Amino acid sequence: MRAVTIAPRSKGSLRLEEVPEPVRGGREVLVETLAVGVCGTDRELIEGHYGEAPAGQSRLVLGHESLGRVLEAPAGSGLAKGDLVVGIVRHPDPVPCANCAAGEWDMCRNGRYTEHGIKGLNGFASQFFAMEERMLVKIEKDLGPVGVLLEPATVLAKAWEHIEHIGRRAKWSPRRVLVSGAGPVGLMGALMGVQRGLEVHLQDHNRNEPKPALAKQLGAAYHTGRPQLEFDVEIECSGAPGVIAEMLAAATPDRVVCLTGLSPGDHAQGLNIAPFNQAMVLGNQAVFGSVNANRRHYEAGARALAAADKGWLSKLMTRKVSLDRWQEAYEKHPGDVKTVLVFED
Secondary structure, eight states: OEEEEEOTTOTTOOEEEEOOOOOOOTTEEEEEEEEEEEOHHHHHHHTTSSOBOOTTOSOEEOOOEEEEEEEEOOTTSSOOTTOEEEEOSEEOOSSOOHHHHTTOGGGOSSSOOEEETTBEEOOSOBSEEEEEGGGEEEEOGGGGGGGGGHHHHHHHHHHHHHHHHHHTTSOOOOOEEEEEOOSHHHHHHHHHHHHTTOEEEEEOSOOSTTHHHHHHHHTOEEESSOOSSOOSEEEEOSOOHHHHHHHHHOOOTTOEEEEOOOOOTTOOOOOOHHHHHHHHHHTTOEEEEOOOOOHHHHHHHHHHHHHSOHHHHHHHOOEEEEGGGGGGGGSOOTTOSOEEEEOOO
């Protein structure tokens, strides 16, 4: 079968190659890949910044944003031939730590977790894959191709869960939310804010379509600079150091700030500590970081997608690239929101 692979930490090693087809184990499900989403993490892996092949292998199959169709499933799994599924990216460590043992592997304490297409496990950018039933999430068939957006949605499903948990420290009735970064993750955060009945504002540097139109169609306000408003919730999805510094400097009582975007490792950005400290302490503010997701967040993300307008979701997939033109999927084009590598004809 064909698969997109890299030699981890080796720039210029990206290729489409023939690899052995998976052999299904006792409780594993055999899945035909329909599509994989491409994101900044994939491009960083291609550039050789990080990555780890499975034990005993020299190359890593890319792809952590999946959509597949079940071909074979064990009896009693709750899955059947033809079901649409998405693979959970992170697997708990084998030790395990306390969080992994409790099913909260997104909060792993010792770093021995593995991740499909990133760290120690082959990804989903192959024509077929096999994995345990417990690490697959079934989605509604009427979602169709937009089901490939589930993995980005899980990141924000987790973020919103934690935001609301922190907010319950006091009587908290959030009204207005700012999401910075109008990529797929930011748009998922805005979608979930709208679904919660909040006044949603999106901030992004891009003045060109389709992002302003996507925000408008969602019912969110779109800004190319920080709006002069007070926000009860702020979710940072861009990773831009200047945007983060500006966000942390704001002083709104009881505000909850969630950081989900990763900043470039070589970018130095000063933070004026004294005003930040004063705003946090005197305003009872909370700032936290969030990454990855566990099964609960995949299920919450699936519910959010199922409740969303399918036409709007489909517009997020601004480029669909066939496997025969696979290299184009890993290029960055103006106007890209979500690029999808399509395996099915």
